[in-house]
């Protein structure tokens with residue numbers, strides 16, 4: 001009881017010291033006021049498009065173009081909102097970089113609403129599949145204190161009933177010394193590390209990879225590639241934002 005009231009007092013004090021302002025309209029109170037939350041809700045019911053070219057497809061499956069089929073290891077991609085939308089992007093950044101818990105809750109509820117809207121699609125996708133958050137580099141995660149993909153994967157797991165398993169994939173450092181790599185992009189990839197499967201699973205098992213943002217798809221495809229080499233039967237991706 002004492003602990004609870006102390007905690008409540010600490011929360012009240014932190015709110016008093018750091019008042020929150022709505023990221024959309026600037027009103028004082030919460031990071032996303034009810035009116036602006038309604039506006040975010042009207043931004044659309046999801047982006048279901050080919051992971052290679054972005055063309056709208058049924059359930060976000062890879063389109064028929066041979067270039068997309070060659071490029072994309074992912075079987076499908078579904079994203080809640082476009083990265084270009086400033087409000088969801090601001091919420092995600094507040095959560096990731098400023099560690100504002102309330103912003104994380106707003107991201108979770110927006111993501112959960114998107115899953116609910118497409119309940120039938122996601123439940124059939126998740127049936128018999130394992131939900132895996134895209135791993136961060138362990139040093140990055142230690143510095144940040146959390147991996148935002150874990151939170152989103154947990155929301156997906158609760159919403160669809162699919163089992164979430166965290167330690168399936170792991171990022172490792174590249175084996176090449178950074179100084180030996182001339183190309184800037186290649187250095188970035190090397191520093192980020194390669195993706196490895198660190199847990200055995202039944203061959204043919206399907207996976208749903210969850211992350212916060214899909215941009216070039218390099219990381220997601222590397223995860224899918226590692227899973228398929230280890231015997232995965234299908235790898236689908238779901239993210240909060242699509243760039």
Ligand SMILES: [Zn+2]
Pocket residue numbers: 022023024025026027032033034035036037
């Ligand atoms: Zn507002």
Ligand SMILES: [Zn+2]
Pocket residue numbers: 050051052053054055062063064065068
């Ligand atoms: Zn395509």
